[in-house]
Amino acid sequence: MIPKPSICDLTATELARAIAGGELSSRDAVEAHLARIANLDPQLAAFVTVDAEGARRAADICDAAPTPMGPLHGVPMGIKDLTETGGLTTTYGSALFRDHVPAEDDLVVARLRRAGAIILGKTNTPEFGFGAVCSNRLRGPTRNPFDPALTSGGSSGGSAVAVAAGMVPLAHGADFGGSVRTPASFCDVASIRPTPGRIPSPRRPLGWDMLATHGFLARGVDDLERALSVCGGSDAHDPLSVGFVGDDRAIAGRHRIAVTPDFGVAPVACDVRARFANACEALARVADLVPSSPDCGGAIEAFRTLRAAHIANSYDDLLKTRRAELTPTVIWNIEAGAKLSAEDYLNAERRRTAIYRSFRGLFARADFLVAPAASVFPWPNEVSDVTAIDGTALETPIDYLAVTFIVSLVGFPVLTLPARRGTNELPFGIQIIAPPGCESRLFAFGRVIENELGFSHRWPPL
DSSP states (O other): OOOGGGGGGSOHHHHHHHHHTTSSOHHHHHHHHHHHHHHHHHHHOOEEEEOHHHHHHHHHHHHHSSSOOSTTTTOEEEEETTSOBTTBOOOTTOGGGTTOOOSSOOHHHHHHHHTTOEEEEEEOOSGGGOOSSSOOSSSOOOEETTEEEEEOOSSSHHHHHHHHTTSOSEEEEEESSSTTHHHHHHHTOEEEEOOTTSSOOTTOSSTTOOSOEEEEEESSHHHHHHHHHHHOSOOTTOTTTTTOOOOOOOOOSSEEEEEOSSTTTOOOOHHHHHHHHHHHHHHTTTEEEEEOOOOOTTHHHHHHHHHHHHHHHHHHHHHHHHGGGSOHHHHHHHHTTTTOOHHHHHHHHHHHHHHHHHHHHHTTTOSEEEEESOSSOOOBTTOOOOOEETTEEOSSTTGGGHHHHHHHHHTOOEEEEEOOOOTTOOOOEEEEEOOTTOHHHHHHHHHHHHHHHOOSOOOOOO
């Protein structure tokens, strides 16, 4: 049997195998992780809601099952509090919804439960996911486990911290402009933002919207692949998922990697560029690297426009009726789209199309594209927004995310892994980007650099 103190050190894959093999019970796994939450979360604030009794009931059902329920049988998980969980409070990070209990699960949650996952609770997020610091009027700030004075990143900071600190081995996230990738980089964990449509969102009001996707955070590639395997598959009510096809054949021979610190347009701090250069030196041991980037001219402006339009469309009524109860960050985000015209929107879509085709052209001569997973290192929790990089002012509060939101703009899948770091260095991650539908290819390469280069999670000094 596995000693209880070491249960929280196991990955989701290791836990699932131990439970399926009878070395460990689901209840033991749940109790160990609940104890870790009770010990660490008062300081770190990764969870908005913890459902201890619900998790215990689910664990007992797993333990009574004659055979494993699925690939995540008995594995504790956290769900980002933007995603609905039936019978469990879902606040969207907003005091307006502090008592909101959905009647049923979002499809991604339902698929996780069917695979045997046990939901321990809901992880923290800024209000409606808008904010550089993972804090809201209900909970936070969610503190970085490597230095609690620093931010965990937005907006999946709760999930990143829960995974990094061993409160759960695997957590759900959602990524619009970098919301799984930035926290993963800040907290030394791995993440996957899959191709839009790979994980269906049948309740999404804008069915063809590919800017936001579900994703996952974990301490290793195997766990990300396992989670994606149980949540993928089409749904008739999600047009992006219907007829989803990817050219995911294995790559023979030595990999060819295009590398860029900034896509030619993104503001990126000098110290991040230096760490990225070190990471590229390591990558050169296992692949052929070529400095190269798609033509991303106009990408920042296009993303700003499309994001603002989507947010205004979704939340304008709330601004009109409940403005005094919203945070300033949410108000700014909604108002940014209020004056856009149809011409503005279509011009942004036109530019987006050209950038997508440039990405496609690059992948005709490279297997992967690698870039930093964040433009800056974590900053103090008291600072709400990144307004300048290396002394140069940014035009808007979201521009520090350009190094990630450019990839969101074109909808290519991204695996984020922690780069190697010195003892006193803050965590830093890299984005590994592949053509749409090529997640298996990403995972295969991710395992190579995890195992051969040590691009993997290291425990914080808890």
